Amino acid sequence: MRSDHWLDSCPCWFWLSRTPKALPQTLRVLQAVCILLCRDGRALAHLASPWRQWATLRMERGAKEKNHQLYKPYTNGIIAKDPTSLEEEIKEIRRSGSSKALDNTPEFELSDIFYFCRKGMETIMDDEVTKRFSAEELESWNLLSRTNYNFQYISLRLTVLWGLGVLIRYCFLLPLRIALAFTGISLLVVGTTMVGYLPNGRFKEFLSKHVHLMCYRICVRALTAIITYHDRKNRPRNGGICVANHTSPIDVIILASDGYYAMVGQVHGGLMGVIQRAMVRACPHVWFERSEVKDRHLVAKRLTEHVQDKSKLPILIFPEGTCINNTSVMMFKKGSFEIGATVYPVAIKYDPQFGDAFWNSSKYGMVTYLLRMMTSWAIVCSVWYLPPMTRETDEDAVQFANRVKAAIARQGGLVDLLWDGGLKREKVKDAFKEEQQRLYSKMIVGNHEDRSRS
């Protein structure tokens, strides 16, 4: 961990050292623990680890005593799937059914239906897409009943331990974290507004960067996020675009507490709107009105203008467009890859052992989600800064986007999928079904050119 503690514990010191000298002993202890949380969340993680392991062992032993097999969810899928193509599969079925030598004349066989039937059944049992939109199931229990779907009463000791955990998390950690979050957000709004009054120049840029950084770091502490940054030499520079995989709104805070970024997003109302308006006074962020978001040319134009100005900070974008549960990376929208700027890919991988950071927006609203985050043990994640990439002359935006996506997936240990994250809410396009039908037609009648007389 870096040792510039003065930046992030500064407001906490200010806050806490103003209590009167004649403190009761308990408050002094509280003060010490608060400082401990602020400065090194790792202590918390180390404390909890042996308890977690004990709890998991106890559950397994309890399961064996009752002759049950402990249900271990497998993220690699529950059924065996062959990665063969439509053509190969159907040819194999036909080959096994006919005694005549295999000639490649296209024709229809009644047995062709077996292929579609089995493929369909396989996807009903286990498909690659729908499981990415709900939280990952864990193999070992992390003392949070919410993340283990198969929680059941096993022993009194385990329940007591879990109850103790609830007490600590809700009565002790939560108020501290809420206080920190409140401090962070209000400092952000007040600080950036004040910086906004200064005349434009180097001093204003310097102050604005550091105000942003300080406030993001306070927010990171408010979530007790323990982050490990790798390859910091590859951090994004001015005039570039930073792309990362998206799991939750916390991704923004995690990245922005280690570098200086310009944000991109839609203008919101309420508290978010207040924060956005304050931030944009201090340094240029790119906020779009709701009506402008639909206009792709306008979006591209504004982003291009921003990256061409080398004095402006790198843009932070999440090309998936929606939150995915951190087991895979889904299709990157090509908009940000058409601009022609250098792309700095970043891979973010959360460790779900202390708290699941995925935001299931169809299940929880933003406030509920933040409360769940603040009542977890900690948010542990790793961030890898990958070497910058530029578009080659012979590839188009989509191929470039896929290349960046593959690099991020490889680094983060995530599954690389071609499916669109928008399938969370929308139906799949008919074009994919038509593609399957076209491939099959070729097997029955061959290509258009050599279609025989009917």
Add this chain to the structure above:
Amino acid sequence: MVHDHDFKGHLHGDNFQISLVSHSQITRLYSRFTSLDKGENGTLSREDFQRIPELAINPLGDRIINAFFPEGEDQVNFRGFMRTLAHFRPIEDNEKSKDVNGPEPLNSRSNKLHFAFRLYDLDKDDKISRDELLQVLRMMVGVNISDEQLGSIADRTIQEADQDGDSAISFTEFVKVLEKVDVEQKMSIRFLH
């Protein structure tokens, strides 16, 4: 672990065929069933199936979904779900219990072929007529083949299979045409664990 009464209640009273599926496999499938059940009312509707993207792009997706729903019903419960999936168990699993007096297991070769036959037989009259074959073919090829060509393919298929001269394929004729095909392997889904 999922409580036993959660799904055993659904399976209570069913024949021994489903009890041949292992406990952990049932648990996994029940977990899958509940994750598909967005309405959380213990049954699946056709929309729940159509929400699976990889199934929605399957040309015969609608026919397969139809196989889960008994005549005239719009909802399928966990028992019905398991019954339909039980057709796809590998045949080797039956070696473990050789009950010659019991009913024929759902995943026998004959029952697997019957499942495929029902995908073709749209009106459930135990015959595949030329019209039905044409409709299923149209689903599989989309707009890529003309009506005349499709018609001649259907005619040729029925001609090769038909033995009793009624210009339709009965189940016995269907089985005869496919007697050499490795149905056991092609219509089976293996669990990883």
